[in-house]
Amino acid sequence: MKKAILRTSNLERNEELARITLNPKTMQILNIIIYERKLRFKCRRCATFCCRLGGPKLTRKDALCIAQGGYAREEFLIPFRKEWNSSSTFLGDLRSNEEGSCIFLKFNSDEGNYECSIYDSRPSLCKLYPFDFRNESPQSISLGLIPCCRGLNNPDGELVDEGYIMDSLFDPISDFILRHVLSTRNDVGEERAL
Ligand code: SF4
Ligand code: SF4
DSSP states (O other), X not given: OOOOEEEEEOOOOTTOOEEEEEOTTTOOEEEEEEEOOOOEEOOOOOOSSSGGGOOOEEEHHHHHHHHHTTOOHHHHEEXXXXXXXXOTTEEEEEOBOTTSSBTTEEEETTTTEEEETTGGGOOHHHHHTTEEXXXXXXXXXXXXXXXXXXXXXXXXXXXXXXXXXXXXXXXXXXXXXXXXXXXXXXXXXXXXXX
């Protein structure tokens, strides 16, 4: 992937943290503008708004990673029906328990909190949470927030700056871009092993 060119800006944009520009032909990241919001984030492990509301959509790579952890695909995946699946970036939904929480959310009685039991291979959308992104145009992606998360504005949290975005969010975002390119080219060889 071509090295991203970074620059910062003080522009005020409601809930927008960064804008990513892609090369329309190769979908490589050309440029990232990061808006300084002085926002801090540290997960409080409340599991109130994320994992308890069900698992996210899974990309093919997400499903492959979970399957490699020893789970049968039928155990964790509700596949989209083909006629409903307008975007082949996602394969289906992660299953939920009857009460609505993600099947991988487990209570740790030693710590007295809830934890993700597949943390190292958790889906890309989980790695991004509470951050989110949307396509502003085919060449432009806007990074934003899911504001109800209790870890936002946590005074003990890390500053969500250029370093945080590059270290914590860049890989999952790049993964989605890559999945989009691969899926639109029907280059899904690795997923056929699922
Ligand atoms: S990501 Fe947010 S909502 Fe989810 S457990 Fe952490 S603090 Fe709570
Ligand atoms: S996979 Fe893990 S992080 Fe993602 S929703 Fe389930 S429990 Fe939460």
